[in-house]
Amino acid sequence: MCDYSLHNVKSRPAKVGDKLVTTQFDASSTRGFSAVGEPNVVVCLLSGTEVAFEGKVQWKPRLFRKKQTLGERVARFRQINKNQPYAHHDALEFPNGKIVFLTSLCEGQHATVLQLPAQPKMLAAAEPQARAAYVG
Numbered sequence: 225m226c227d228y229s230l231h232n233v234k235s236r237p238a239k240v241g242d243k244l245v246t247t248q249f250d251a252s253s254t255r256g257f258s259a260v261g262e263p264n265v266v267v268c269l270l271s272g273t274e275v276a277f278e279g280k281v282q283w284k285p286r287l288f289r290k291k292q293t294l295g296e297r298v299a300r301f302r303q304i305n306k307n308q309p310y311a312h313h314d315a316l317e318f319p320n321g322k323i324v325f326l327t328s329l330c331e332g333q334h335a336t337v338l339q340l341p342a343q344p345k346m347l348a349a350a351e352p353q354a355r356a357a358y359v360g
Contacts, residue, residue, distance in 0.1 A: 235266040238273060242337040246329045255327045256314065257335070269301040272341030275316070282330040291330055294318060298338070 233249050238257075244267055247258040257267045269275075281294040299316035304323065306313060314326040 233266050234264060235268050238267050238269045238337050238340065240337055240340060242267060244275065244335045244337065246326075246331050246333045246335075248331050254312070255329055255331060257326070260334070269314075269337075270341050271301060271303050273301040274338040275299055275301065275335040276338050278334040278336075281316075281318070281324070282333065283324050283328045284330060285328060294320075294322060294324070296320060296322070 233252055236259075238244075243260040244257040245260050245263075246255055247263055248255050249258075249266065250264070257269065258265055259267050275298070277297045277299070279297070281296060281299070282291050283294070284291045296318040299318050302315050302317050302323065303313040304315050305311050312325050312327050315323050316326060316329075317323050
């Protein structure tokens, strides 16, 4: 994680076993993950990182819409729409195929980092893990 709108917030990379919570960051209008006990530090995930939520995931698809609940608790982090520099990229892909932007997740949900993606051994394999370009 570390979407374009979170570049002005202190951050650190995720580690296996990290206890995370979905957080609305003061310096941004974007939600993302922070570590439990570190509410002002964004925890950045690599594409392919797997997380498990304590409960069913809740999210709001758009402003003024009711929150929805997914019947899923495990997800894989992805970056989507990388060719759109001023769009949100950070998303979670669930086993049922649903993709939800991290910024749409309801605040206060707890998750644990299960595993990080394997480090690519070939240059072509590194492309899916490359971050979206920062424009600013």
